[in-house]
Amino acid sequence: MPYNWIDASQYSMNTLLLFDRWVLEYLLSTRAEDGQESEQYLALAGRALAAHPQVRWYCRIKAPATRGFIERAMSLVPPTLSAAEARQAEIAFLQRHETFVVYAYPEAMNQVNYIRDWDPKWLDELIDLSGMVVLDVGAGTGRLSLAAAHKALRVYASEPCDVLRDFLRDEVRRRGLTNVRVLDGLVTSLPFEDATLDAVLSGHVVGDDYDAEIAEMRRITKPGGWLVICNGDDDFRRTGPDAELLARGFESFVHTSPSGGIIYNYRLRVQPG
Numbered sequence: 001m002p003y004n005w006i007d008a009s010q011y012s013m014n015t016l017l018l019f020d021r022w023v024l025e026y027l028l029s030t031r032a033e034d035g036q037e038s039e040q041y042l043a044l045a046g047r048a049l050a051a052h053p054q055v056r057w058y059c060r061i062k063a064p065a066t067r068g069f070i071e072r073a074m075s076l077v078p079p080t081l082s083a084a085e086a087r088q089a090e091i092a093f094l095q096r097h098e099t100f101v102v103y104a105y106p107e108a109m110n111q112v113n114y115i116r117d118w119d120p121k122w123l124d125e126l127i128d129l130s131g132m133v134v135l136d137v138g139a140g141t142g143r144l145s146l147a148a149a150h151k152a153l154r155v156y157a158s159e160p161c162d163v164l165r166d167f168l169r170d171e172v173r174r175r176g177l178t179n180v181r182v183l184d185g186l187v188t189s190l191p192f193e194d195a196t197l198d199a200v201l202s203g204h205v206v207g208d209d210y211d212a213e214i215a216e217m218r219r220i221t222k223p224g225g226w227l228v229i230c231n232g233d234d235d236f237r238r239t240g241p242d243a244e245l246l247a248r249g250f251e252s253f254v255h256t257s258p259s260g261g262i263i264y265n266y267r268l269r270v271q272p273g
């Protein structure tokens with residue numbers, strides 16, 4: 001179901017030139033279709049890429065794993081494809097992947113309701129970060145990292161998108177924060193030794209593979225430390241807390257956002273042993 005975070009007709013396929021390998025590997029693979037490579041999705045991708053040899057070149061070089069998909073997609077492009085049909089496919093492709101498109105445009109991402117309508121006091125209600133060494137996983141434009149920086153001793157902000165890391169570094173500098181470090185890292189492979197952090201935060205990151213993601217976040221958290229999942233607005237879709245998180249021992253907290261969204265947040269104390 002579309003969120004309508006963007007109007008894709010305003011965006012170009014050159015957006016793909018701003019993506020990291022892991023994003024291209026997702027978009028140009030069967031994973032974008034829940035593991036099913038359908039003719040329909042291949043045909044859409046082929047039409048969307050048809051007028052963009054530079055984008056195909058970039059994807060092949062940056063993400064070699066996409067080469068087979070691109071070849072199969074291009075083989076389905078009809079020789080009669082018009083410029084208007086190609087543009088229609090580009091818009092459909094970009095709209096379908098709007099949650100990724102915003103990663104390339106941090107200002108647009110900051111206008112999405114889960115960031116725009118979020119109140120930093122909801123993080124304070126979950127945890128007192130005073131004096132703590134904290135990691136924000138999948139930091140994005142810094143919704144949680146920048147809020148955490150006011151109390152925590154040190155904040156590490158890990159973010160796998162290069163554009164967002166640069167945006168966040170600029171923002172940290174602009175705000176004169178000296179206790180925030182921005183770095184790369186996926187939630188399933190974080191660049192920290194075991195048991196080194198007092199709290200690991202995340203927002204809208206956990207959920208593709210709960211066991212692997214939570215295990216990695218626990219690994220780097222000190223015994224007695226905290227895992228905090230602090231979401232923003234969720235497009236009014238939640239009717240209760242995430243059962244997967246409750247089953248793994250998280251406590252849940254509920255808020256209503258200024259625009260009426262029901263927001264569930266979570267925390268878990270990491271037990272020794």
Ligand SMILES: C[S@@+](CC[C@H](N)C(=O)[O-])C[C@H]1O[C@@H](n2cnc3c(N)ncnc32)[C@H](O)[C@@H]1O
Pocket residue numbers: 103114115137138139140141142143144159160161164185186187188202203204205231232
């Ligand atoms: C929906 S945004 C949320 C951004 C930020 N945490 C917030 O709540 O405002 C998801 C973020 O997680 C990052 N991300 C996506 N997949 C990830 C993964 N497997 N590991 C770590 N971060 C990931 C994205 O690059 C993006 O910045």
